[in-house]
Amino acid sequence: AQTVTQSQPEMSVQEAETVTLSCTYDTSENNYYLFWYKQPPSRQMILVIRQEAYKQQNATENRFSVNFQKAAKSFSLKISDSQLGDTAMYFCAFMKHSAGNQFYFGTGTSLTVIP
Amino acid sequence: GAVVSQHPSRVICKSGTSVKIECRSLDFQATTMFWYRQFPKQSLMLMATSNEGSKATYEQGVEKDKFLINHASLTLSTLTVTSAHPEDSSFYICSAREGWDRQRSSYNEQFFGPGTRLTVL
Numbered sequence: 001a002q003t004v005t006q007s008q009p010e011m012s013v014q015e016a017e018t019v020t021l022s023c024t025y026d027t028s029e030n031n032y033y034l035f036w037y038k039q040p041p042s043r044q045m046i047l048v049i050r051q052e053a054y055k056q057q058n059a060t061e062n063r064f065s066v067n068f069q070k071a072a073k074s075f076s077l078k079i080s081d082s083q084l085g086d087t088a089m090y091f092c093a094f095m096k097h098s099a100g101n102q103f104y105f106g107t108g109t110s111l112t113v114i115p
Numbered sequence: 116g117a118v119v120s121q122h123p124s125r126v127i128c129k130s131g132t133s134v135k136i137e138c139r140s141l142d143f144q145a146t147t148m149f150w151y152r153q154f155p156k157q158s159l160m161l162m163a164t165s166n167e168g169s170k171a172t173y174e175q176g177v178e179k180d181k182f183l184i185n186h187a188s189l190t191l192s193t194l195t196v197t198s199a200h201p202e203d204s205s206f207y208i209c210s211a212r213e214g215w216d217r218q219r220s221s222y223n224e225q226f227f228g229p230g231t232r233l234t235v236l
Binding site: 042043044045047091102103105106107108110 | 149156157158159161164206208210227230
C-alpha cells in the first residue's frame, strides 16, 4: 500500500518570503509520479507541480520547485516570493506508473501568506 | 488544461431522499473518472473509480448500494447518494482522465471538477 505523509498541518509565511512544505511517502514501487496540488478557498483542486520518479532533475514551475529525494522518499515543495494568492491547502499526492491507478493524497498543509 | 464540470455545485436535501451529482468532461473523452469525498479541513478520500461502460470499483468501506455510480458515456459520470442521511453531508469531488496510452506509457493528467457541497437536513 502507498502512504503519503504531510507532517505540517498549518504553516504561515510573510509575503515575498520563501516557504517549504514537507511530504514523505512510502511505496515499494520504482516507477511513479508525485504531485503537489493546491486547494484554495474555492475548493477547486489545482495542479501546482508534477515530478516523475525516474527523473533525477527536480521539477520547477515558476515560483514553485520541488526537492525530490527518491532514496529518502521525500518530496518537498518550495514556494519562492510568496504571494497572497498562495494562501490555500496544499496536498502532496502519489500515483503509480501504470494504467487505472488513483491518487493517494496526504493529509494536507494549510498555508497562510501574511501581508 | 481540460475542463471538468460538476452539477449542482450545492444541494440541500431532506433526510431519506436521493441526490444525483453529475460530473462532465467538457473538452475531452474521459475513459476513467474518480469520485472523492472531502470532510472539512481533511484530505480527499477516494470513494470509487469508474470506467466508461463498466461497473465502478469501490474502495473498501464505501457502500456501493448507497453511492451509485454510473459512467454511461465518455463525458459523463453520475454519483447518486441514495436515502441520504445527515452523515452523508460532505464535499464531493470528481476527477476525469483520458484513456491510458500504453504505447507511450505516459501519464495522462487527471482534471478535477469544482466539487459539490451536499447538505442533508
